[in-house]
Amino acid sequence: MDEKLEEQRLPWKILIVDDEPDIHTLTRLSLNNFEFATRPLQLFEALSAQAAKEILVTEADIAVAIIDIVMETDDAGLKLIDFIRKELNNRLTRLIIRTGQQEVAPAKEIIEHYDIDDYKDKTELTIHKLYTTIRSALKSYHDLSTLDANRKALKKILDVAPELYHPQSIHQFFSGVLGQIIGLCNLGEHSLISTISHGLLITTSDTQQFTIQSRAGRFAQPADSEAQMISNICLDYLQGNYTESSLPANAIVIPLEGHDQLIGLVYLENARHLSQEDYDLIHIMTNQCAAALKNLKLYFELKEANQQTSYMLTIAEQARKMAEAANHAKSTFLAKMSHELRTPLNAIIGYSDMIQEEAIDSGCEELLPDLDKVHLAGQQLLDVISNILDISKIEAGKLELNLTEFSVATLISEVVTTIHPIMKMEGNVLQVESSQELGMLYADYHKLRQILLNILNNAAKFTKQGQIDLTVIRKILPLAVAGDNASAYPQSGQSEWFFFQITDTGIGIEPNKLNMIFEAFTQADNSFTREYDGTGLGLTISEYFCRAMGGQIFVSSTLGKGSTFTVQLPSRVVPTNPSTH
Known part of the structure; x- marks a missing residue:
């Protein structure tokens, strides 16, 4: 017998899974002398799902499996189907349910929830129907196997092409x-x-x-x-x-x-x-090889240029790594220096508080204005150092949120108390308004406080003898605008937001400078002779904090008339990654 004929006689492997020996006997008799595409059958028999699993592990090319449902357990056959499809990841073997207890496993439910190819009652599968069922399943297996082999071959061609x-x-x-x-x-x-x-x-x-x-x-x-x-x-x-x-x-x-x-x-x-399909795939491969062969000469001609390019890329990569190392060293330095400076500054602020109290007790009120200046200057320097520490954490990707529930009115009261000395120093009047009972907010208390203080501090710095308004509004908006915080309101169809609006009557910002104010170490007037001091970090940090809590900051301004900053935050913050916004 020549090789081709031997190949044609290679049997199709059929697995029969049933706990009734008589069913196995009847199946063997019914499929005696069965052939499909000139190839006979080879039957494998299992009296339990466990025995079938052992066969499936060793015989990976089972073409068709006829499976009973109720065997050692009421759902043993269904578990076997999941084992084949999910654990073995076998999508080729055709699965036929053959049961005598449809009331235990109704056809509609089984077909909808399990990846099977046919469902038969045992009384249905006469010799003739068993023949047509097996033939149809084998044809499907043959076609799917061919498609799977072609898919693997095409993947191999695609994988090989770059190497060629x-x-x-x-x-x-x-x-x-x-x-x-x-x-x-x-x-x-x-x-x-x-x-x-x-x-x-x-x-x-x-x-x-x-x-x-x-x-x-x-x-x-x-x-x-x-x-x-x-x-x-x-x-x-x-x-x-x-x-x-x-x-x-x-x-x-x-x-x-x-x-x-x-x-x-x-x-x-x-x-x-x-087969002809095999030839077609081989010709695709040979066409790839021929095209690669044509480019081989060009490859060698460009080899020297490629080596030079690789050398330049190496130099560029080294430069990138050096820049990253320098940036890391800068962030580490800023973080360490910020910590080192905060310790003596906290002592200065603490002692100034103590001296103020002693001056009051001793009747030396004439010292209080100077002591206030010392205290305020120390606090301002501490804020600068805190900003530097925050920006270094942001650059290092180590910023964390500490989410708690707190009273918005309490927060606003603390912010006003803290910012009042700065407002007074510049001769500004701070007005606070809210449209309703504000209630509670779930967010990072200290970061929201810092956002508001940064913006208010800027408003006071760029406003002289003017008015600054802080307006707080709580609004209910459609859920479509909730963005990353939509998961906090899964049932309501709408979401609650807080709007903190800070309006000043200061110098304003030029329209072409509005897109610069949130950049680190930047002010709208960035010249060396600028009139207003500051690191330019406050708005950068504020915007980052705001986006990290799922909110955003809006700004509008008229040069010479003032600016308005609006902070929008959800009433229940869900942490998000600000770098993706």
Whole structure:
């Protein structure tokens, strides 16, 4: 019996799973002498789901499984289906439910919830219906197996293609091409019995000279007679005299062509069993190889340029790493220095408080204005250091939120008390308004406090003898505007937001400078002779904090008339990553 006939007789594997021995006997009798596509059946029998699992693990190419539902347990068959589809990740085996207890597992429920291909009552499966059911399942398995093999082959071609276009030498290139083509042949429908391992890759020149570029299998050390035979085959192919009958049994020749020009030939033995689909995939691979071969010369011509480019990329990468190291060192330095400076500053502020109290007790009120200035200056410097520490944490990606529920009115009272000395120093009047009972807010108390103080401090700095209004409003908005905080309001269809609006009558901001004010270390007037002091970090940090809590900051301004900053925050904050906004 020749190889092709042997392949055709390879049996289809059928698994019968049922706890009734009589069912197995009847199935064997019904499927006796059954053939599909000239191939017989090989039956595997299991009296329990556990026994079936053991068979499935060892026999990975089961074509069809006929499974009873009620066996060692009422749902043993259903668990077996999940085992096949989910644990073994087997999507090819066709699964047929055959049950005598439909009341335990109704067909509609089983078909909707389990990945099966057919559902039969045991009384339905007569000899004739069992024949048609098995035949239909085998045809489906055959088609799906072919599609799966083609998918794997196409994936292999796609995976191999980049390697073909980056060869290190001619020898390695042609060795890789021959190896990949042989490997592709063994991925086909009949790969389980494939014996393709012997082959040659031969190139031809314009003078009809043939060069064996790569060898595999027994051709690794070919005899002189075989080399002459192959040369004759190549010459016949080139002259148009080639016929399959001139080849040894089970051998094929595959042309390597580029732009309708013959580049070479691939000679393979033990390959007559390949299907037309296999040939089509091989031709896709050979077309890729031919295109890669054409680019090989260009590859070597550009090699020196590529090496130079790689050198420049290495230099650029080193520069990038040095920049990252410098940035990290800067952040580390800022963080350490901020901590070192805060300790003595806290002492200065604390002692100034104590001296103020002693001055009052001693009747030295004339010292209080100077002590207030010391205290305020220390507090301002501490705020600057805190801002530097915050920006270093932001750059290092170490910012964390401490979410708690707190009274908005309490927060506003503390903010007003804290900012009052600065307002008084600049001769400004602070007005606070709220439209209703504000209630509670779930957010980071200290970061929201810092946001409001930063904006109020800016308003006081850029306003002289003017008025600053702080307005707090609580609004209910459609859930569509909730963004990253939508999950905090899953049922209501709407969300609550707080709006903190700070309006001043100061110098205002030029329209073309509005997009700069949230950049770190930047003010609208960024010259060396600017009139107003400050690090330019307050708004940067405020915007980052706001976005981290799912909110945003809006600004509008008229030069010479003042500015309005509006902080919008959800009433229940869900942490988000501000870098994605």
